[in-house]
Ligand SMILES: [Zn+2]
């Protein structure tokens with residue numbers, strides 16, 4: 001029996017439709033029939049083959065140990081159809097979202113439960129075959145989070161957009177109850193951030209984006225204010241909207257201009273969490289960090305317990321799914337181009 005998968009065979013070239021044998025689960029593995037697979041901005045980096053480090057420098061994916069051909073998509077929902085002999089009791093027919101941020105299971109980070117920052121990551125759709133296929137192998141059933149009747153198309157983005165946003169917002173701790181969070185970037189993650197802040201009982205979000213359509217979508221989603229990042233006085237507008245400088249800034253873009261804006265609009269004692277991987281660099285006078293003082297923190301995807309918490313919030317109706325556009329898997333290349341051109345509001349989810 002064969003299955004289809006869409007693979008990166010050469011960076012920057014269209015994904016190639018390949019036909020492969022349906023993999024048989026071995027050991028603790030589980031075979032999942034894909035019902036929905038989200039397209040993430042980091043799939044664009046995988047496809048292009050590098051991250052922009054600024055100053056003309058690039059981090060190539062080959063240097064990160066990523067080999068081609070590769071089936072992307074780490075936002076996978078599907079139905080359990082088979083399990084290996086050592087998988088333990090596995091409920092076939094269960095529809096689950098797959099935690100893709102899988103580690104080696106042995107390093108210090110994995111032992112702390114932070115598989116997402118493992119030194120030898122095995123992430124689905126990055127190091128191992130992902131969801132742009134009819135089937136995917138998951139190394140262990142514990143990575144499956146039961147959807148309990150949630151729509152797989154709407155739930156797929158939880159695996160990356162959702163858990164990334166959730167994990168980043170959790171890093172602000174109690175601040176979210178004291179002050180609105182400034183959210184830079186109103187794409188899929190930005191809209192999710194607004195939802196998560198509501199679900200956690202936060203003061204809300206002040207959204208910043210260059211795109212008027214995306215600002216409008218954020219206001220519809222419940223943002224307290226939406227500010228044009230290109231306005232010459234954007235930092236002042238942000239500081240005023242928060243009331244005396246931002247205490248919590250979530251940068252979902254991660255570009256030179258956005259991190260600069262995040263720092264410029266921060267109050268003394270401000271906390272900036274950077275999630276986006278757009279790339280670039282900044283020059284920062286070091287005395288500013290202790291004297292302001294500033295807290296600058298990175299956040300990379302999220303943990304399995306965080307994904308479970310987020311799915312529970314959605315199952316309880318506390319987090320509404322962010323807007324998604326579903327399209328057939330055969331349109332994956334058009335979907336990639338639309339994302340590259342910045343024409344997407346919400347998330348694109350591909351259906352095999
Ligand atoms: Zn992602």
Ligand SMILES: [Zn+2]
Pocket residue numbers: 103104105106107108109110111115118119120
């Ligand atoms: Zn590890």
